[in-house]
Amino acid sequence: MLLRATLVILFMLNLGAAAWWVLRPSVVDAGAAQATAAGAPGLRLVNEPLVAAMPILAQSQPVAPAPTTSPVAGVPPAESATSTATVCLRFGPFADATARDAARNALTAAGVSAVTRDSPARSARGWKVAMPPLASREDAVAMAERIKAAGISDLYVMNEGADANSIALGRFGSEDAARRREAEVRGKGFAAQATPLGDTPSQAWLDARLPTAISPASLAAVAPSRGIDCATLR
Template identity: 40%
Template sequence: MLARSLIVLLVVLNAGVAIWWLARGDAAPVPAETALPGGVARLQLVGEAGPAAEAAPPPTPAPPPVAAADEPPAPDGASAAPPAPVADASPAPDAAALQCYALGPFTDAGKLAAAQRALQPRVARLHVREAPSTTRADWRVWLPPQADRAAAQALVERIVAAGFSDYYIIASGEQANSIALGLYGSEASARRRQSALRAAGFTDVQAEAVGDAPPATRWIDVASNAPLAAADGRALGAGRVEPLDCAGVPATPATAAR
């Protein structure tokens, strides 16, 4: 009797389990997804990745923060540094317009001072410089002294036979028995005479300046806002007006001559 009751109980329990199993269904409940902040991708398990996940576009990056129009005030004890000044690379208008000239040569101190006084109100800078003279007024061509008068006369005959004239035998003094072959007003003319005589075989012929060297000349260098012409130089007593590099004119204001 007890065994029969146990069998009936087991059948009832098995039937109940079978009914419960059929009633629950195959799909498990899907948990609701939690909303994520923008730009944050949902974490997926390896088994969850599928075609839909691969086709999903990448998250859109958040836009960069926009700077505020007004800068926040500096903290206490700190002062904002002022903006650095921008250097103006353009030249000063006066310096860009300057034109420089050399007026001269002046050999007379009075004419030089008068030209300075006339130029002083017209120019921005004025400087007087001295230029030593490199030219001589007269040049002579000559042959050194010979052993005696007879030797000098024999040499003169050779010179005449070579087609040259304008000779003179010095009779006395330190240069006695030397032969003068001409006096010339420029070095170029004297050098040409010397070259011709040497080409004819008179290799000892010399050319040299005579007399004292001319005095040094002076020039007025100016930096002017207006151009100067040759006529302006002549009016001031200067024989020439030559363009000049402004770097050669000292950066000092023009001063009146005394």
């Protein structure tokens, strides 16, 4: 009898434990729902995901507005802080004072004030005698051979630069010596020319400081120009 009673008691204990385990999730879920309705955080198992609780927390916390950068006092938001650099141009050179004055009047009409700048004439540093450039290197060499055959051996065929394919016939310190050489070569039937070296006439220019509202491109039709340092303007 004692053994049977012990077995019955153990059976009842196991049956009660099984019933508790079966009913436990619904009790926990009901308690969590009541706690959530009251505004308190619900119960959560150790291995339960946290995702379900996140919408409740997000709704309970107000979202702060994004900070905005306030503009600097006295500066409109659309304006740039960079400053426009001053542009200065030199117009010319002009063939004479009449052409310079006409360009100056055109600049004045465009809203640009210009000042005159004159470059003095420079005397020649010497003279040269040469034949103008020919069509090709072969033509220049052939002409040089013809001049040598005529008895003039002091010459040189230029290879590069603006004087390429021309024939140099000498450099001289005075105009008289250059003219004599020119006459000698011409006397043998060759079109030699005597020209000064470094001789430049006086030139007229216009210097102008452009207002910020005027671009250099808008003045291209007035006269050729180049940029200069504004510190050189008088």
